[in-house]
Amino acid sequence: xxDVARVxxxxxxxxxxxxxxxxxxxxxxxxxxxxxxxxxxDPYPLAVGTGMLIVLAALAGLPWAVIGxxxxxxxxxxxxxxxxxRGDGWTYAxxxxxxxxxxxxxxxxxxxxxxxKIFSFLSxxxxxxxxxxxxxxxxxxxxxxxxxxxxxxAIRLRGGFSPGNIVKNSxxxxxxxxxxxVRAVERSSRLYAVMVVRGYNGKMAETTVGAVGVHDxxxxxxxxxxxxxxxxWR
Amino acid sequence: xxxxHIPDGIFPVWLWISGFLIMACLLAFSLYRLRxxxxxxxxxxxxxxxxVMLVAMSLEIIPIAYHLNLSVATGILLGxxxxxxxxxxxxxxxxxxxxxxxxxxxxxTILLGAEAMLGHTFYYILTDKLSTYWRAALATVxxxxxxxxxxxxxxxxxxxxxxxxxxEHGSETAAERGHDAAVPAxxxxxxxxxxxxxxxxxxxxxAITGAVIRFISQVRPDLLAHTLHKDTCRTDPSRCGL
Numbered sequence: 425x426x427d428v429a430r431v432x433x434x435x436x437x438x439x440x441x442x443x444x445x446x447x448x449x450x451x452x453x454x455x456x457x458x459x460x461x462x463x464x465x466d467p468y469p470l471a472v473g474t475g476m477l478i479v480l481a482a483l484a485g486l487p488w489a490v491i492g493x494x495x496x497x498x499x500x501x502x503x504x505x506x507x508x509x510r511g512d513g514w515t516y517a518x519x520x521x522x523x524x525x526x527x528x529x530x531x532x533x534x535x536x537x538x539x540x541k542i543f544s545f546l547s548x549x550x551x552x553x554x555x556x557x558x559x560x561x562x563x564x565x566x567x568x569x570x571x572x573x574x575x576x577x578a579i580r581l582r583g584g585f586s587p588g589n590i591v592k593n594s595x596x597x598x599x600x601x602x603x604x605x606v607r608a609v610e611r612s613s614r615l616y617a618v619m620v621v622r623g624y625n626g627k628m629a630e631t632t633v634g635a636v637g638v639h640d641x642x643x644x645x646x647x648x649x650x651x652x653x654x655x656x657w658r
Numbered sequence: 659x660x661x662x663h664i665p666d667g668i669f670p671v672w673l674w675i676s677g678f679l680i681m682a683c684l685l686a687f688s689l690y691r692l693r694x695x696x697x698x699x700x701x702x703x704x705x706x707x708x709x710v711m712l713v714a715m716s717l718e719i720i721p722i723a724y725h726l727n728l729s730v731a732t733g734i735l736l737g738x739x740x741x742x743x744x745x746x747x748x749x750x751x752x753x754x755x756x757x758x759x760x761x762x763x764x765x766x767t768i769l770l771g772a773e774a775m776l777g778h779t780f781y782y783i784l785t786d787k788l789s790t791y792w793r794a795a796l797a798t799v800x801x802x803x804x805x806x807x808x809x810x811x812x813x814x815x816x817x818x819x820x821x822x823x824x825x826e827h828g829s830e831t832a833a834e835r836g837h838d839a840a841v842p843a844x845x846x847x848x849x850x851x852x853x854x855x856x857x858x859x860x861x862x863x864x865a866i867t868g869a870v871i872r873f874i875s876q877v878r879p880d881l882l883a884h885t886l887h888k889d890t891c892r893t894d895p896s897r898c899g900l
Contacts, residue, residue: 428755458760462667498759501663523665526760534754542754551689553701557747560705561712565751568706568713594862598869601728605710605870606878612702619702 428565430490434535440485441642442536447545449640450533456647457529460654467517469657473650474525480646481532491531498527525650560612568608575600662769662809666761669816677764684771685746688739695740704740707732708747715752729770730777730798731867735874735881741774742767765812769805776801781871790875795868802860810849 435443442450457473464470481488502523506516533542539562547555579585584596616624692700714726733741749767753760780797788796874881 431755454760458666461665462671462761464667498663498665502665505664505668519665519668522667523759526666530754530760539754546750551685553689553692553704553743554685554746554750556701557704557708557743558750560701561708561747561751564705564709565712568709572713594865595869598866599873601710601714601866602870602873602877604713605706605731606874606881608706608710609703609878609881612706616699616702 428569431534432539434487435538438485438536440536441639442480442484442486442532444637444639445536445643446637446640447537447541448636449643450537451542451545453643453647454526454529454533456644456651458526460651461522461526463651463658464522464654465518466657467514467521469654470518470521470525472653474521474528476646476650476653477525477528477532480642481528484536484642486532486535491528491535494531495524495527498523529647563615564608564612567611568604571604571607575604662759662762662766662812664759664762666759669762669765673812673816674761674764677762677766677768679764681746681764681767681771684742684768688742691739692743700736700740704736704744704747707736708744708751711744711748712751712755715748726863726866727770727773728863728867728870729773730781730801730863731794731870733774733776733778733801734781734794734797734871736774738775738778741778742771745771745774769809769812772808773801773805776804777867789872791868791872793868794871795864798864798867799860802856802863806852806856806860810845810852813848814845 457477460473461470478488478492481491499520502519503516506519540559543555543558543562546558550558579596579600584592586592711728711732714728716725729741729745732744736744745767748770749763752766753763759766777797780800781793784793784796871882
C-alpha cells in the first residue's frame, strides 16, 4: 500500500496551481482521463497523454516521479492480465498505458487534495453512512498503520517471525491482526464516546460541493486535452 | 482473488456500468436492512473494520500475487448488510489510493461484498460440531471459492479479446505493423490460473481468518454478538462464542 501519510502531507502542504483548484475540477479532470483510457485502443495517444500529465505535474510542483512510481503499482497487475490474454507487444503497451494513465491522474489528484476535502465533496451525493464511514476509515487507517508498524517491530524483536516456518508465522500474524482489531475497536469506541460528548448526532461529514474558481482551468483543460488527443487520434 | 486489478477500458462499457448498477441496488438493499439499527454506534466499528481490510490488503503474498483482505472476517463481525457497506467503502478508498481501475469499482465491490455476505452466511449455518476456528476457516474457503467462480464468470462474459487492441490502427493490421497477430484469450487458462493459485490464497486466508475469529471469540466475544446476530446469539450463545 502506498504511504498514505506522505500523500496526506503533500496534499495538505502544497500551494501549487493544482492545489488551488477545486475538488470538482480535479474530479472532472480524473473523469476525462479515465474516459480517454476507456476510449483508447492505441498506445500512442495514451503515451502522449501520460507525457502531458507528467509535464503538468512537474510544472505544478507535484512530486511527479513519486506519482509515476505509485502508478506503476497498477502496471504490475495490468501486465499480469496482459500475460493471461496472450497478446502481442501492442496489446501489452495498450494495457499498460490504460492502467498507468488513469493511475497517474489519480496520483495527481490525491497528492494535491486532502482526503477530507474529497470525502466532503462526495458526501453531497453519497448516503450519510457511507460518507461518515469514509471519514472514519480514513481516520482509523493512520492509527492502524502506526499500530501495524509497531507490531512488525515487536514480532521481530520477540522472535515471533521465523523465515521458512509458515505455520508459526501465520499463527503469529493472525494473533497480531486479532489484537490489532480488538485494540482498534476499543479505540473506535473511545472515539465514538468523544464524538457523542462533542455533540455528534449521526451526521459528521461536512458536505461541501465547493465553487468553481479561476484555478480550475488547469485540471479541466488538461483532462480535456488528454481526452481530445485520444479522440482525434482515432 | 476478490479484487480485480484490471485497468480502465478493458471491460466493455455495458459490463462495468452494470457493475455500478448492481452495486447501487445491493447497497440500497443493505441500507434498507440497516434502517432500524443505531447507525451512530455502528459507524466507528464500520470505519475500523474497513481500515483493517485496507491494512490487510497491504500484506501481500508475493509469489502468488495474493493479498489478504479479511472480508469474511468483516462479514462475520459486521453482518452481511454492514459488511457490504464496508466493501463499498474499501473499494472507494482503494480507488483514491491510486490502486487502479476506477471503472471496475462496481464489479470489485460486488465481489468483495459477496465474500462478506457469503462468509457471514456460511459461518452461521455451519454445524456447531466444528470449533470456531474451523467454522471461520471453512466459511472463508467456501466464500472465496464461490467468489472466484463469480470472478471467472465476469471475465467470461466480458469476452475480452486481445485482437481488439491489435487491429485498430487506422487501416493497418497487426501483421502490417510487424506484430504477430494476438492469440485469442483462453477463459479456461484464466480459470486454471485463478483457481490453482487461488486455492493457496484461500487456505492462507482461511487459516488467518479462523485464527483471528478464534482470538476475538476468546478475548472479545461480545464483538461476535453483533446486533444483527442478536437472534442467533439469544437462541444459541455458543455460536457467538458466549
